[in-house]
Amino acid sequence: MTKDQLIAGIQAGDSRTLSKAITLAESTLADKRNLALEVISHFGPQDNTYRIGITGTPGAGKSTFIEAIGTHLLQDPDRKIAVLSIDPSSGKTHGSILGDKTRMNQLSAHPRAYIRPSSSGTQLGGLAKNTRLAMLLCEAAGYNTILIESVGVGQGETEVAQLTDLFTLILNPGGGDELQGIKRGIMEMADIIVVNKADGDAERQAKLTAKEYSMALHLLPTSTKPVLSGVEVFSSDSNSGWITKVITASATENKGIDVFWEKAFDYEKCITQNQWKTAHRKGQMHYWARKSVQDLLLAKLEHYEDAIAQGLSAGKLPEEVARDVVK
Ligand SMILES: Nc1nc2c(ncn2[C@@H]2O[C@H](COP(=O)(O)OP(=O)(O)O)[C@@H](O)[C@H]2O)c(=O)[nH]1
Numbered sequence: 001m002t003k004d005q006l007i008a009g010i011q012a013g014d015s016r017t018l019s020k021a022i023t024l025a026e027s028t029l030a031d032k033r034n035l036a037l038e039v040i041s042h043f044g045p046q047d048n049t050y051r052i053g054i055t056g057t058p059g060a061g062k063s064t065f066i067e068a069i070g071t072h073l074l075q076d077p078d079r080k081i082a083v084l085s086i087d088p089s090s091g092k093t094h095g096s097i098l099g100d101k102t103r104m105n106q107l108s109a110h111p112r113a114y115i116r117p118s119s120s121g122t123q124l125g126g127l128a129k130n131t132r133l134a135m136l137l138c139e140a141a142g143y144n145t146i147l148i149e150s151v152g153v154g155q156g157e158t159e160v161a162q163l164t165d166l167f168t169l170i171l172n173p174g175g176g177d178e179l180q181g182i183k184r185g186i187m188e189m190a191d192i193i194v195v196n197k198a199d200g201d202a203e204r205q206a207k208l209t210a211k212e213y214s215m216a217l218h219l220l221p222t223s224t225k226p227v228l229s230g231v232e233v234f235s236s237d238s239n240s241g242w243i244t245k246v247i248t249a250s251a252t253e254n255k256g257i258d259v260f261w262e263k264a265f266d267y268e269k270c271i272t273q274n275q276w277k278t279a280h281r282k283g284q285m286h287y288w289a290r291k292s293v294q295d296l297l298l299a300k301l302e303h304y305e306d307a308i309a310q311g312l313s314a315g316k317l318p319e320e321v322a323r324d325v326v327k
């Protein structure tokens with residue numbers, strides 16, 4: 001497809017063209033990737049979209065929750081939802097992708113929803129970077145609500161905060177264990193914490209867990225902000241003017257879904273009015289620009305190999321080699 005065809009297809013909201021453009025963006029071939037970048041640039045920034053991250057350990061119920069909140073929101077005819085996932089395990093086990101699709105039955109069949117699992121075989125950092133481009137393409141195609149599912153283990157979970165406006169953490173009933181399973185930093189980053197699976201016998205426990213998390217959150221020092229590669233991660237601290245909310249929900253029984261959206265829209269109103277949303281997105285652009293520069297510089301390192309070897313065999317100190325090689 002040519003650039004013009006891609007642009008026309010995305011402009012028309014054609015999901016097949018959108019998928020093709022995302023595949024180009026994920027490509028490791030510079031030409032293909034550049035074509036995708038040109039298409040994204042053509043559309044420019046989309047400020048009136050809502051980017052929501054859904055993070056939690058495997059099995060917490062992220063996909064089921066997305067199905068529930070997604071179908072609920074699509075009752076509004078003005079909403080178009082794109083679901084993207086950052087799941088490092090989905091590349092290895094096809095079961096994960098299939099599992100997600102079956103858990104998002106209604107969403108995947110909906111004409112105003114688009115679902116795209118992360119591409120397999122790429123590295124975690126690369127995944128989040130690709131997801132960002134996929135998100136921008138979805139927004140260009142008219143999807144005004146982006147839901148990003150990411151697994152809350154490893155380093156990738158903090159990167160989702162660099163992609164989204166709202167950071168949602170999904171937990172399960174049973175406080176103590178979960179408090180240990182989830183890294184402290186992630187909890188600090190959450191704008192809304194959802195204790196999912198609040199149904200049946202677990203409902204009471206879920207309420208208790210929610211209370212425990214509320215209390216635990218108030219104990220967290222507000223001055224410590226998670227730091228990622230030297231770039232400050234914007235979190236639900238005084239900058240955004242928002243106080244983290246803890247709610248209970250049941251994705252399978254559709255409970256608490258309306259409360260989730262109520263909080264999510266309160267949050268959006270809050271960060272739009274105080275202009276933190278704009279500042280936050282600017283900060284994120286800076287983060288990704290830095291990261292891209294870093295990646296390019298690292299890729300260049302191999303070109304210095306010969307010069308390094310020559311310098312050393314000429315009897316120079318490593319520090320001298322570096323000084324003479326990088327001018
Ligand atoms: N009882 C109960 N089970 C749930 C709920 N949400 C998800 N599950 C179940 O938890 C399992 C994992 O769900 P899934 O959405 O795939 O979790 P993910 O790995 O976080 O995406 C599945 O068997 C779901 O049916 C819920 O609200 N209540």
Ligand SMILES: [Mg+2]
Binds near residue numbers: 062063064100149
């Ligand atoms: Mg899932």
